[in-house]
Amino acid sequence: KQEVTQIPAALSVPEGENLVLNCSFTDSAIYNLQWFRQDPGKGLTSLLLIQSSQREQTSGRLNASLDKSSGRSTLYIAASQPGDSATYLCAVTDSSYKLIFGSGTRLLVRP
Amino acid sequence: GAGVSQSPSNKVTEKGKDVELRCDPISGHTALYWYRQSLGQGLEFLIYFQGNSAPDKSGLPSDRFSAERTGGSVSTLTIQRTQQEDSAVYLCASSSTIGETQYFGPGTRLLVL
Numbered sequence: 001k002q003e004v005t006q007i008p009a010a011l012s013v014p015e016g017e018n019l020v021l022n023c024s025f026t027d028s029a030i031y032n033l034q035w036f037r038q039d040p041g042k043g044l045t046s047l048l049l050i051q052s053s054q055r056e057q058t059s060g061r062l063n064a065s066l067d068k069s070s071g072r073s074t075l076y077i078a079a080s081q082p083g084d085s086a087t088y089l090c091a092v093t094d095s096s097y098k099l100i101f102g103s104g105t106r107l108l109v110r111p
Numbered sequence: 112g113a114g115v116s117q118s119p120s121n122k123v124t125e126k127g128k129d130v131e132l133r134c135d136p137i138s139g140h141t142a143l144y145w146y147r148q149s150l151g152q153g154l155e156f157l158i159y160f161q162g163n164s165a166p167d168k169s170g171l172p173s174d175r176f177s178a179e180r181t182g183g184s185v186s187t188l189t190i191q192r193t194q195q196e197d198s199a200v201y202l203c204a205s206s207s208t209i210g211e212t213q214y215f216g217p218g219t220r221l222l223v224l
Binding site for chain 1: 115142144146153154155156159161167169170202204209210211212213214215216217218
């Protein structure tokens with residue numbers, strides 16, 4: 001059974017810092033991996049999608065990497081801003097096209 | 112519309128009553144998914160629809176839960192004889208086709224008293 005783990009559970013950094021969020025999964029037979037952001041009381045916003053054949057994706061200050069063989073992904077956020085404060089969720093699409101989510105990393109960027 | 116919409120945004124019901132939650136996917140998206148987000152449980156898959164194929168119902172927690180998708184567009188999630196443990200945020204998502212980026216609605220917050 002696929003399990004997705006995110007470390008750390010919570011993170012507090014001063015504005016301007018670069019940071020890395022980690023995601024690991026137990027079964028490497030994934031279709032793709034997505035990173036989402038969730039603001040309090042809101043739905044999920046897709047940030048990046050990495051296909052299983054890809055190694056990384058970039059969007060603005062965000063860069064996500066995927067190492068399928070080791071079951072790991074990282075989300076790198078450059079020059080963090082207070083507006084980046086949210087919960088970040090990692091999810092893998094398994095072979096039956098279901099999204100399996102991690103429990104998230106709650107990020108606080110202090111001004 | 113521009114994004115996925117869900118209604119109602121909040122629903123309070125009494126234990127034992129039936130509830131219906133609605134999802135309007137992004138126009139043209141053939142795949143539609145339902146998830147549940149509970150305190151302490153995280154986000155869990157419930158069901159998905161892809162085109163005219165039979166839905167994947169493997170995540171539905173009990174036979175009190177059912178969903179349908181009419182005309183390949185709007186979907187309704189029905190919970191019969193609600194229980195307090197059904198209290199959660201129910202999220203709907205759609206994608207252009209199965210396996211592509213999923214776009215989520217704002218969710219329906221359900222409270223069963």
